[in-house]
Amino acid sequence: MDEKVTREIFPRDSRKSYGLVELMKKSAPIIRKEPEDTVNVWPNLLMIEFICAILVTVGLMVLIQFEHAPLRSLADPSTTPNPMRAPWYFLGLQELLVYFDPWYAGVVLPGMIILGLMLFPYLDTNPKGVGYYTYTERKFAVFNYAFGFSLWWVTIVIGTYLRGLDWQWYWPWSNHLEHMNPALVTLIPLHIIFMNWFHVSEGVGKLITDILFVGYFAVWTIIPMIVWKPMYKAMGLWRYLTFMFFFLSMMGVALKIVFRLLFNIKYVLVTPWINF
Amino acid sequence: MLQKLKSGIVESQIFKSIFRHGYPDNDLDRAYAVFTNVFLHIHPVKVRRSALRMRYTFCLGGITLFLFIILTLTGIWLMFYYTPYTGLAYRNIKDLQFVIFGGNLMRDLHRFAAHGMVLFVWLHMTRVFLTGAYKAPREFNWVVGVVLLVNTLILSWTGYLLPWDQLAYWAVTVGAKMASYTPFIGQNGPWGPQLGFLPTNDIMFMLLGGTVVGQNALIRFYVLHCVVLPLVVTVFLAVHFWRIRKDGFSGPL
Amino acid sequence: MTNPTAGVGHPEETTLSPSEKGRRKFLVAAGWSLVGASMAGSAYATYKFLFPPVLYEPPTVFKIGHVSTYGLGVDERWKLKGRFWVVRNMRGIYNMISICRHLGCTPNWFPDQKRFRCPCHGSIYDVHGNVRGGPAPRTLWRGQITRDPLDGELIVNTVIRLDPDPVQTAQGLWVKEKVKEISPYYITHGSPPGGSCAPNRLLC
Numbered sequence: 209m210d211e212k213v214t215r216e217i218f219p220r221d222s223r224k225s226y227g228l229v230e231l232m233k234k235s236a237p238i239i240r241k242e243p244e245d246t247v248n249v250w251p252n253l254l255m256i257e258f259i260c261a262i263l264v265t266v267g268l269m270v271l272i273q274f275e276h277a278p279l280r281s282l283a284d285p286s287t288t289p290n291p292m293r294a295p296w297y298f299l300g301l302q303e304l305l306v307y308f309d310p311w312y313a314g315v316v317l318p319g320m321i322i323l324g325l326m327l328f329p330y331l332d333t334n335p336k337g338v339g340y341y342t343y344t345e346r347k348f349a350v351f352n353y354a355f356g357f358s359l360w361w362v363t364i365v366i367g368t369y370l371r372g373l374d375w376q377w378y379w380p381w382s383n384h385l386e387h388m389n390p391a392l393v394t395l396i397p398l399h400i401i402f403m404n405w406f407h408v409s410e411g412v413g414k415l416i417t418d419i420l421f422v423g424y425f426a427v428w429t430i431i432p433m434i435v436w437k438p439m440y441k442a443m444g445l446w447r448y449l450t451f452m453f454f455f456l457s458m459m460g461v462a463l464k465i466v467f468r469l470l471f472n473i474k475y476v477l478v479t480p481w482i483n484f
Numbered sequence: 485m486l487q488k489l490k491s492g493i494v495e496s497q498i499f500k501s502i503f504r505h506g507y508p509d510n511d512l513d514r515a516y517a518v519f520t521n522v523f524l525h526i527h528p529v530k531v532r533r534s535a536l537r538m539r540y541t542f543c544l545g546g547i548t549l550f551l552f553i554i555l556t557l558t559g560i561w562l563m564f565y566y567t568p569y570t571g572l573a574y575r576n577i578k579d580l581q582f583v584i585f586g587g588n589l590m591r592d593l594h595r596f597a598a599h600g601m602v603l604f605v606w607l608h609m610t611r612v613f614l615t616g617a618y619k620a621p622r623e624f625n626w627v628v629g630v631v632l633l634v635n636t637l638i639l640s641w642t643g644y645l646l647p648w649d650q651l652a653y654w655a656v657t658v659g660a661k662m663a664s665y666t667p668f669i670g671q672n673g674p675w676g677p678q679l680g681f682l683p684t685n686d687i688m689f690m691l692l693g694g695t696v697v698g699q700n701a702l703i704r705f706y707v708l709h710c711v712v713l714p715l716v717v718t719v720f721l722a723v724h725f726w727r728i729r730k731d732g733f734s735g736p737l
Numbered sequence: 738m739t740n741p742t743a744g745v746g747h748p749e750e751t752t753l754s755p756s757e758k759g760r761r762k763f764l765v766a767a768g769w770s771l772v773g774a775s776m777a778g779s780a781y782a783t784y785k786f787l788f789p790p791v792l793y794e795p796p797t798v799f800k801i802g803h804v805s806t807y808g809l810g811v812d813e814r815w816k817l818k819g820r821f822w823v824v825r826n827m828r829g830i831y832n833m834i835s836i837c838r839h840l841g842c843t844p845n846w847f848p849d850q851k852r853f854r855c856p857c858h859g860s861i862y863d864v865h866g867n868v869r870g871g872p873a874p875r876t877l878w879r880g881q882i883t884r885d886p887l888d889g890e891l892i893v894n895t896v897i898r899l900d901p902d903p904v905q906t907a908q909g910l911w912v913k914e915k916v917k918e919i920s921p922y923y924i925t926h927g928s929p930p931g932g933s934c935a936p937n938r939l940l941c
Contacts, residue, residue: 245532246531247531248529249530253527257543260546264554268600280650285657286835288855288857294655295655297603298641310840314662314663315663315667325630332619338616339616350613375857390854390869397905400905475905661840690784694794695794
């Protein structure tokens with residue numbers, strides 16, 4: 209029976225110690241669905257789970273015939289192994305720490321990733337695509353997830369294969385056993401580049417970076433508001449702003465990595481308290 | 485003779501007090517088997533035939549749970565020989581590796597099941613995302629899932645310190661130092677020193693129980709890894725499963 | 738249809754006098770405040786509990802011998818035992834803590850490159866401890882260095898550290914050497930006999 213009708217005939221009342229949970233056409237454990245074409249969990253589903261467990265066990269047993277749990281030499285504070293590689297699932301984090309200051313890459317950014325993942329169901333207003341695989345009905349959501357995690361996997365691949373001694377960039381064909389000379393070009397904060405280009409003072413150089421930084425967030429928040437009005441209307445102001453903050457931060461992280469790798473930029477924004 | 489022995493056992497008061505149904509070879513006993521058993525009760529008694537399709541869930545959540553169970557069991561075995569003392573920990577691991585029967589097997593299983601758990605948590609999350617299974621009314625269960633993901637990663641990280649080898653020491657030194665960069669409450673974080681946080685009173689000191697990774701840090705990570713975090717994971721797992729049963733399955737169930 | 742939810746609430750609540758209602762309200766508020774206060778109290782106690790007031794950590798004060806036993810440049814003999822380098826230049830002697838200012842790994846000294854380089858995230862420092870590359874946000878610490886008044890040997894204390902604010906430049910993060918060559922982090926002493934700072938100009 210329709211839930212609304214049920215509620216009208218049997219209203220919820222705190223004075224009553226009883227109530228009607230649900231009216232069903234037939235006796236079945238599945239609510240609001242027909243009972244036909246059902247099978248018993250024992251043995252049908254349990255068998256599948258049991259086979260899965262066996263396959264996992266066999267897989268693990270086979271794996272440990274070829275590879276053993278590593279154990280390095282005894283802990284020694286005076287010497288760090290070179291290069292010091294984190295386990296694979298933290299390599300993305302280790303690589304991000306090369307591009308950002310630790311307060312951001314090590315604390316705030318992971319916190320934002322966790323928070324952003326948690327908030328995703330509350331920010332995604334698209335009601336379509338529940339219970340089946342679809343890309344066409346929710347392109348933007350899938351794009352976001354795929355972009356975020358490809359960033360994660362790309363940094364893992366960089367950390368595993370393209371970093372060598374002294375955590376320097378080594379191509380697969382370079383000699384990984386030889387210490388390379390550090391790059392001749394040192395990392396430069398963006399405002400110093402502007403100072404040299406436009407021959408302006410440090411204050412003006414920093415002002416340009418401030419404007420660029422704030423402008424990036426402001427412009428890209430306002431443009432979709434105008435261009436994709438239906439999306440903005442569907443989300444509402446606060447949900448939209450929250451989403452854009454996370455989205456633009458994610459894109460910003462990717463942009464900063466590209467800037468660092470291509471132009472050796474240390475910080476895009478320098479303030480007396482924090483640097484990006 | 486055997487038949488008599490069997491019926492003697494099955495019809496005894498002790499057996500009947502434990503199992504309140506016959507062998508599940510008919511529909512009634514199969515239903516009883518599931519809903520009178522606390523462990524099997526995370527399933528419904530019946531599911532739709534289409535729910536047996538592997539190509540929807542790929543069993544990823546179940547595999548993750550199974551890996552967690554393997555980790556719990558092998559972890560308990562490892563605890564029999566492990567001492568959380570900086571002077572002994574490394575030697576205990578060496579003993580497990582080279583001397584104790586089955587020690588290496590337990591250690592290998594523990595390490596690779598841990599890698600596997602991280603991988604399968606991520607795969608499971610990707611599956612849930614791609615099928616839109618986090619949408620209303622299941623938003624909160626997704627949040628619980630993210631908590632479980634974070635806990636899995638912290639479990640891995642705390643476990644890394646226990647062998648007290650070079651990987652252990654430096655992974656935890658770097659990780660703890662990251663905590664010291666926490667804004668407002670870390671000695672190196674923005675506005676941390678201004679608020680009076682020093683190497684002896686900030687969040688990193690609280691985490692390590694000292695200013696460097698040493699005995700206090702080892703025992704803290706041991707307790708977190710072996711007691712606190714597994715308990716937290718178990719509690720959240722219970723909520724996670726409970727929510728699936730309450731909200732129903734998003735897919736072809 | 739009449740509203741079936743009219744007059745919702747516990748039956749006895751509708752017959753209560755205003756003063757009785759107020760009293761109940763107060764008791765509920767007081768009860769919850771006590772619950773909140775005891776929660777806050779235990780949270781504070783847990784916080785205090787996690788800070789050990791006594792530490793058993795490795796020593797931080799080292800007696801490192803006379804200035805004359807150190808040649809020009811970076812000396813690594815105390816790195817294993819004390820986690821610091823001793824550096825002698827043409828004007829005197831100082832030490833630098835061998836803890837990377839990024840995330841605490843131990844950098845390595847490369848005499849051919851004249852650089853300290855960290856194996857964890859690739860920070861690069863020169864012989865002054867200035868940052869020449871990589872993600873390090875500050876320059877290397879210098880530890881306290883004093884002369885023992887009795888026998889003239891040097892004493893290094895690695896927990897008393899000099900950490901001036903660096904300046905962003907096109908060459909990296911920089912602190913002027915003058916700012917760092919101060920007591921008690923620097924000991925003025927003549928150049929070693931026959932020493933030449935030509936191979937590493939920063940030692941001049």
